[in-house]
Amino acid sequence: MTHSLVVRPDGMGDVLLAGPAVRAVAAGSDRLTLLAGPRGADVARLLPGVDQVLCWSPPWIDPTPAAVEREEVERIVDDLAGRGIDRALVLTSFHQSPLPTALLLRMAGVPWIGAISEDYPGSLLDLRVHPPGDVPEAERALELARAAGHDLPRGDDGRLRVDVEVPDPVEWRPGRRPRVVIHPGTSVTARAWPPGHHAELVAALAEQGADVVVTGAPSEATLCARVAGDEAVDLSGRTGVAGLAAVLASADVVVAGNTGPAHLAAAVGTPVVSLFAPTVPAERWAPYGVPHVLLGDQDAPCRATRATTCPVPGHPCLSSVTAQDVIRAIEKLTTSGGGTP
Structure with a gap:
């Protein structure tokens, strides 16, 4: 044994x-x-x-x-x-x-x-x-x-995976597509897309007929409420990890920074628009094994610094990404099967 x-x-x-x-x-x-x-x-x-x-x-x-x-x-x-x-x-x-x-x-x-x-x-x-x-x-x-002498069993493709046996807590609205989950929070501010950009994205997606859900931890309730506005469902603080995985699995695409839920989306097989600050290498930390589009200036001055607070005024590596950039990435992932696997 x-x-x-x-x-x-x-x-x-x-x-x-x-x-x-x-x-x-x-x-x-x-x-x-x-x-x-x-x-x-x-x-x-x-x-x-x-x-x-x-x-x-x-x-x-x-x-x-x-x-x-x-x-x-x-x-x-x-x-x-x-x-x-x-x-x-x-x-x-x-x-x-x-x-x-x-x-x-x-x-x-x-x-x-x-x-x-x-x-x-x-x-x-x-x-x-x-x-x-x-x-x-x-x-x-x-x-x-x-x-160490251990390899994946036959038939295991080596992608991320989780076992989730909880119901999806989202009642997606019939006829509205794509189903988009937006996770605006990050563990450190250097990896965060500005809240106003998130709110602009939600409004634009809703106007185009998308169904949008905003997720976050209880500590991110204020941020999520601002981002969701009146156009999206705000689930902040209402799901545990298993419930969040169920929400992400039922979405067509997830928009997130370099943070845990982006990898959880990959683990349930959902494509990711990755708002990725280059403070750590994307080669190591981009969403793994699922189609994704990487947004953000990967050659910015903060590259590979592992900074937790942006060292450059205005946070240009991510603030330069617009809501329309994200919408184009969503379209690429949901209509043409594009993105990096």
């Missing part, structure tokens, strides 16, 4: 992009546990192949980290030590080190650990894979799984 652990303690999008690697590891394991952070635990429970989700926020990963507390570290070490884990893969993004997590796993007695690591790991890793360069995050994680 092989009990495997996959570690991906990041946000919703990070966990979703780990999905193909998780399925590969699950195919070669009797049991798979996923260690996720609080921002990714809910969607982790929707990933095929996951038997159990543990939730913990490593202070060397979380963007708003708590202090490193000995008692808390010892608690998670003791928890992991009692689970009979045989093998662990530590999934990271290109800017993260797996070594603090590997140390924690060694302290918990995990006998075999693999990770992608730029740095010399000493005895912390049994499998060290060198960074593969600018590849999509889903493929980066899957490359590690394959190096």
Whole structure:
């Protein structure tokens, strides 16, 4: 009986992009546990192949980290030590080190650990894979799984996937097409399209006969109400992750920034108009495995800075994108089958 652990303690999008690697590891394991952070635990429970989700926020990963507390570290070490884990893969993004997590796993007695690591790991890793360069995050994680001897089962196309068994909470209006979901919120302001642009888009789509739904977290209610106006249905704060996935699955196209719901749309197979600020590489983080159109100046001065607040006055990389640009992208995805797969 092989009990495997996959570690991906990041946000919703990070966990979703780990999905193909998780399925590969699950195919070669009797049991798979996923260690996720609080921002990714809910969607982790929707990933095929996951038997159990543990939730913990490593202070060397979380963007708003708590202090490193000995008692808390010892608690998670003791928890992991009692689970009979045989093998662990530590999934990271290109800017993260797996070594603090590997140390924690060694302290918990995990006998075999693999990770992608730029740095010399000493005895912390049994499998060290060198960074593969600018590849999509889903493929980066899957490359590690394959190096560890795990591959996708026959018939698995390697795309993102979630298991959703909840009804669609949207009553789409008959005869109105396309069905468009707009998600205006982002985890950081540097990735956000201006609210006024979103509101202009909603008004233009409604005038053209589209059916529009606006989604967001409870904390984004004010933003979503402004964007929805009187022309769209405002679902902010009214869906959990599974309900949001059901809404996205029933849409013809999703408009979102580089944020978790864009990857959730990809996981349910819905095309995405991606309002993508170049603070991180689109080669790694664009919607994976579905038709999409990337909008935003990818050569802007903020390119590859990983800035959370736009360093350029006026936020030109995204503010230069107009509502009509988005409408043309929607038309491309919904009428001609265009977009990048």
